[in-house]
Amino acid sequence: MQKKAVLIYSGGMDSYTLLNQVIHDGLKPEELACLTFDYGQKHNKEIVYAQNVCKGLGITHKVIDITSINSLLGGSSLTDDIEIPEGHYEEDSMQSTVVPNRNMILLSLAVAYAVSLEADTVYYGAHSGDHAIYPDCRPEFVQKMDAVCRIANYQSVTIKTPFLHDSKIEILRKGLALGLDYSKSWTCYNGREAACGKCGACVERLEAFSENNVVDPLTYEK
Amino acid sequence: MQKKAVLIYSGGMDSYTLLNQVIHDGLKPEELACLTFDYGQKHNKEIVYAQNVCKGLGITHKVIDITSINSLLGGSSLTDDIEIPEGHYEEDSMQSTVVPNRNMILLSLAVAYAVSLEADTVYYGAHSGDHAIYPDCRPEFVQKMDAVCRIANYQSVTIKTPFLHDSKIEILRKGLALGLDYSKSWTCYNGREAACGKCGACVERLEAFSENNVVDPLTYEK
Numbered sequence: 001m002q003k004k005a006v007l008i009y010s011g012g013m014d015s016y017t018l019l020n021q022v023i024h025d026g027l028k029p030e031e032l033a034c035l036t037f038d039y040g041q042k043h044n045k046e047i048v049y050a051q052n053v054c055k056g057l058g059i060t061h062k063v064i065d066i067t068s069i070n071s072l073l074g075g076s077s078l079t080d081d082i083e084i085p086e087g088h089y090e091e092d093s094m095q096s097t098v099v100p101n102r103n104m105i106l107l108s109l110a111v112a113y114a115v116s117l118e119a120d121t122v123y124y125g126a127h128s129g130d131h132a133i134y135p136d137c138r139p140e141f142v143q144k145m146d147a148v149c150r151i152a153n154y155q156s157v158t159i160k161t162p163f164l165h166d167s168k169i170e171i172l173r174k175g176l177a178l179g180l181d182y183s184k185s186w187t188c189y190n191g192r193e194a195a196c197g198k199c200g201a202c203v204e205r206l207e208a209f210s211e212n213n214v215v216d217p218l219t220y221e222k
Numbered sequence: 223m224q225k226k227a228v229l230i231y232s233g234g235m236d237s238y239t240l241l242n243q244v245i246h247d248g249l250k251p252e253e254l255a256c257l258t259f260d261y262g263q264k265h266n267k268e269i270v271y272a273q274n275v276c277k278g279l280g281i282t283h284k285v286i287d288i289t290s291i292n293s294l295l296g297g298s299s300l301t302d303d304i305e306i307p308e309g310h311y312e313e314d315s316m317q318s319t320v321v322p323n324r325n326m327i328l329l330s331l332a333v334a335y336a337v338s339l340e341a342d343t344v345y346y347g348a349h350s351g352d353h354a355i356y357p358d359c360r361p362e363f364v365q366k367m368d369a370v371c372r373i374a375n376y377q378s379v380t381i382k383t384p385f386l387h388d389s390k391i392e393i394l395r396k397g398l399a400l401g402l403d404y405s406k407s408w409t410c411y412n413g414r415e416a417a418c419g420k421c422g423a424c425v426e427r428l429e430a431f432s433e434n435n436v437v438d439p440l441t442y443e444k
Contacts, residue, residue, distance in 0.1 A: 101337055
């Protein structure tokens with residue numbers, strides 16, 4: 001079946017919710033292709049989670065290895081031998097998790113994939129919680145990126161970010177309303193057997209569950 | 223020394239001219255970093271040409287292997303087992319040389335490299351001869367790409383394309399005025415010992431030399 005959209009799917013809770021939301025809103029699984037990036041992240045367990053979800057839903061899934069681009073970039077604790085900082089995202093220490101120009105790189109590849117499939121939409125899970133720390137998650141970035149993606153190829157591609165103005169708490173609320181099973185998503189920046197519960201990603205995830213008065217079904221290190 | 227700019231350097235005549243032009247215009251070689259992409263092109267001889275020129279000028283040079291992204295893309299004769307078409311660029315047959323979203327991908331990686339070096343400019347050799355066939359060489363694309371690159375990172379990056387409104391003939395005229403030796407640039411899409419003289423890139427190169435009443439110093443298959 002002709003693909004209509006590419007969805008950037010990390011395997012984390014935001015893109016897991018987004019994937020299920022767009023299907024709930026009417027896109028058929030066969031019309032969708034998911035794209036996951038292997039950029040040498042320590043938390044590559046999320047890739048396995050993404051694969052399993054796509055298999056379960058019958059969705060075309062492509063994992064692309066972009067580890068070679070790390071040679072371009074300065075240090076980020078997500079990929080290098082820098083210890084992943086503990087604590088909340090909003091703190092200065094989290095700057096070490098910033099990969100330069102990350103979302104533009106991922107979106108430009110997703111748009112290329114969309115063009116090759118003749119799909120006219122790329123979905124990605126930018127949300128308001130990331131605005132402060134990541135410049136390439138802000139509404140202004142999404143708007144300008146959309147503007148260039150519409151005219152960069154013979155096939156016009158639109159960038160859609162339905163959660164752009166939602167916090168992680170609100171995204172989880174929407175997913176819970178859809179009856180989603182969050183044991184199928186992985187968030188922790190450390191790729192160990194159980195989630196660490198201490199990195200910025202875990203802290204934010206646990207906060208979202210707590211604010212929704214729901215217990216996270218994932219297993220955490222004690 | 224602190225880098226001021228990244229220059230996308232294919233090893234072809236446009237970026238060879240651009241590199242020498244920006245140095246002539248005042249940028250010190252030590253302030254510049256050149257970036258060359260290995261995307262599995264058949265004409266990877268141009269990478270060797272780029273390396274040699276950078277070595278000669280004392281410029282930091284990075285070659286990044288992005289062949290893994292080919293798995294994302296549909297067929298392009300530049301990378302796949304499709305025969306490279308002969309004849310002039312402006313023809314329909316040249317559509318098979320279009321790699322989806324190519325320049326956005328390359329620019330997004332060059333911007334990441336610039337950010338990691340704390341440089342505020344990316345130079346690339348888009349020119350008017352490519353407008354018709356490549357949507358991502360048009361002035362509108364460059365303008366919108368520049369707009370998003372300025373705000374996508376903590377470090378603002380500007381895209382500069384000094385040859386945007388020049389034809390290849392005019393670029394060569396400028397380079398000849400600088401006294402450049404074009405035997406140091408490689409253009410042919412086929413990566414054989416001598417240039418083929420028949421592919422779109424060769425035809426355009428030879429036309430530019432002919433229009434400038436100069437003999438191309440490269441060796442061609444007879």
